[in-house]
Amino acid sequence: xxxxxxxxxxxxxxxxxxxxxxxxxxxxxxxxxxxxxxxxxxxxxxxxxxxxxxxxxxxxxxxxxxxxxxxxxxxxxxxxxxxxxxxxxxxxxxxxxxxxxxxxxxxxxxxxxxxxxxxxxxxxxxxxxxxxxxxxxxxxxxxxxxxxxxxxxxxxxxxxxxxxxxxxxxxxxxxxxxxxxxxxxxxxxxxxxxxxxxxxxxxxxxxxxxxxxxxxxxxxxxxxxxxxxxxxxxxxxxxxxxxxxxxxxxxxxxxxxxxxxxxxxxxxxxxxxxxxxxxxxxxxxxxxxxxxxxxxxxxxxxxxxxxxxxxxxxxxxxxxxxxxxxxxxxxxxxxxxxxxxxxxxxxxxxxxxxxxxxxxxxxxxxxxxxxxxxxxxxxxxxxxxxxxxxxxxxxxxxxxxxxxxxxxxxxxxxxxxxxxxxxxxxxxx
Numbered sequence: 001x002x003x004x005x006x007x008x009x010x011x012x013x014x015x016x017x018x019x020x021x022x023x024x025x026x027x028x029x030x031x032x033x034x035x036x037x038x039x040x041x042x043x044x045x046x047x048x049x050x051x052x053x054x055x056x057x058x059x060x061x062x063x064x065x066x067x068x069x070x071x072x073x074x075x076x077x078x079x080x081x082x083x084x085x086x087x088x089x090x091x092x093x094x095x096x097x098x099x100x101x102x103x104x105x106x107x108x109x110x111x112x113x114x115x116x117x118x119x120x121x122x123x124x125x126x127x128x129x130x131x132x133x134x135x136x137x138x139x140x141x142x143x144x145x146x147x148x149x150x151x152x153x154x155x156x157x158x159x160x161x162x163x164x165x166x167x168x169x170x171x172x173x174x175x176x177x178x179x180x181x182x183x184x185x186x187x188x189x190x191x192x193x194x195x196x197x198x199x200x201x202x203x204x205x206x207x208x209x210x211x212x213x214x215x216x217x218x219x220x221x222x223x224x225x226x227x228x229x230x231x232x233x234x235x236x237x238x239x240x241x242x243x244x245x246x247x248x249x250x251x252x253x254x255x256x257x258x259x260x261x262x263x264x265x266x267x268x269x270x271x272x273x274x275x276x277x278x279x280x281x282x283x284x285x286x287x288x289x290x291x292x293x294x295x296x297x298x299x300x301x302x303x304x305x306x307x308x309x310x311x312x313x314x315x316x317x318x319x320x321x322x323x324x325x326x327x328x329x330x331x332x333x334x335x336x337x338x339x340x341x342x343x344x345x346x347x348x349x350x351x352x353x354x355x356x357x358x359x360x361x362x363x364x365x366x367x368x369x370x371x372x373x374x375x376x377x378x379x380x381x382x383x384x385x386x387x388x389x390x391x392x393x394x395x396x397x398x399x400x401x402x403x404x405x406x407x408x409x410x411x412x413x414x415x416x417x418x419x420x421x422x423x424x425x426x427x428x429x
Contacts, residue, residue: 001029001114004038004067006059009046011187011227013076015138016101017044023105027116038067040114042104045076045088047153049328053078060091073108075101077157081332098143098158135379135413136225137181141169141211142188146196147230149256150267150338151296153330158189161197166206166214174219182414183223183248183377186211191226192233208233209241216244222414223377225398228252228294231278232269239285249286250320250398253278254294258313259306262299265338272313279317290320290365290397295354298327298347300338307350314357320365320399322358326351363426366399369419370429376401378413392428395419400428 003024007017020042021031032038041063045056056078063072074092080099089095094111096104109116142163145155173184186208188194195207205213215224225248234253241247257263258272282289295310314322326347329336342350378393391403393413402423419429 001039002032002036003029003040003042004032004063004070005042005044006063007044007076008055008059009044009048009052009077011138011185012140012143012189013044013046015140015185015187016075017042018138019102019140020105027105027109027114029114029116038070040073040108040112041067041070042073042108043075043092044101045074045078047077047081047157047330049325050330051328057088060088064091071112073104073112075104077154080157081153135181135377136183136185137176138185138187138227139169139172139176140164140188141186142191142194145190146193147190147269148267150265151299151327151330151333151335153333154189156332161190161193163194163196163198165198166195166211169211170214170218173215173221177219177221182412183225184215184221185225185227187227190230190233192229209235209238212241212247216246222246223248223396226251228254230269231255231275234278234282239282242286242289248396248398249288250290250292250396251282252292252294255313256294256296257299257302257306258310259302262302262306262310265301266296266299266335272309276313276317288369288397290399291317292321292323292398293319294323294325296325296327297351297354298342300327300335300342301340302342311354311357314354314361318364319358319361320397321362322354324351324354324358363422365397366422366426366429369395369399370421371419373416373418375414376403376417378403378409378415395429402428 005017005021007013024031029040043059043063045059046052047056056076060072060074071093072091073094073096074089075096075098077098079089079095080097094108096107100107108114142161144159144161146161148155176184192208194211198206212224215221224246229251231253242249253275255270255275256266256268260271263271279291282291295314297307326344327342329341374395376393376395378391393401393403395401401417401419403417422429
């Protein structure tokens with residue numbers, strides 16, 4: 001069958017879609033090319049904000065409209081919460097909630113009677129990525145979260161923490177590397193909590209640092225990158241891991257607010273000055289460390305002075321980028337019922353102001369690399385490398401690079417390139 005894959009939201013959703021793609025290829029199915037009609041459409045939805053929920057609904061309707069003859073399978077957070085599942089799920093031939101999504105292909109084959117034929121070729125590990133114009137593989141190492149931040153609906157949709165066995169992760173990374181994948185990104189809902197549910201039955205070192213050390217020691221992976229990490233999960237000795245240059249110097253550490261009062265209201269474990277000290281220690285230990293973050297604008301009860309604390313902390317730390325979200329009350333969370341809600345227009349104004357600040361910080365981070373030579377992972381389709389022959393890629397610190405003059409990739413996709421300046425729009429090197 002010809003299958004089309006869609007996903008919204010986080011890197012964990014992307015990792016799950018990649019796993020579905022590999023399972024589908026192993027069953028003999030093919031991924032649709034642009035313009036090709038699909039027999040089956042799989043959609044991984046998101047519900048982290050009300051806007052994400054709205055986009056999930058739009059994507060489902062568009063999938064029905066663009067592939068009217070295809071069967072539609074829907075999964076993800078938007079259909080794993082009690083309310084949305086009753087409405088969004090009506091558009092689908094099959095709904096697979098988060099608890100079963102790791103078996104989605106097998107469930108769909110059984111419930112929808114899909115044909116199958118085994119494809120034992122190990123190269124399908126990489127080909128499913130390359131068919132989607134990607135060179136990085138997202139590998140899911142855990143799911144769920146034991147913490148209960150007051151605003152977060154994902155813990156309701158994803159459940160308690162569940163970690164994959166270390167040997168299983170090592171085998172997947174080794175297979176991806178053997179198939180030609182140059183960069184692997186470890187993902188999870190609470191990535192820093194990896195292994196917490198495996199102890200005490202698991203051996204010593206079955207935590208995230210232990211997993212990183214094992215992957216670097218037992219696989220030839222050329223570049224290993226970490227997904228979003230909670231700041232409080234960076235244990236003593238964490239920075240020592242970066243002594244191996246294959247561990248990429250970029251961390252996405254959500255702070256959510258620069259005000260301790262707001263952080264307490266969010267039931268976050270960290271505090272502003274602790275985060276600043278962490279950033280300082282990381283940059284002292286890891287050359288070219290790029291830190292990015294998440295911020296919520298307009299949390300209930302947040303004063304203008306408290307919002308200014310956030311702006312000041314973001315400027316002080318000098319993040320390479322910031323994902324800014326106006327507060328979105330999610331049904332079932334404690335934050336949805338908090339007093340003193342911030343008017344929507346104020347939330348939007350605050351979010352725009354911080355985004356403007358983040359643009360300046362991002363351009364400053366890019367500018368600091370001008371004139372340098374760095375290893376860049378070149379991405380994009382070989383047959384469609386971009387406008388005027390331009391390709392694109394990422395530095396070790398996950399900063400975007402637009403590349404001219406690289407036509408032959410027979411020597412590999414990781415190249416040592418000279419960074420000559422900023423792109424005309426200032427968004428890339």
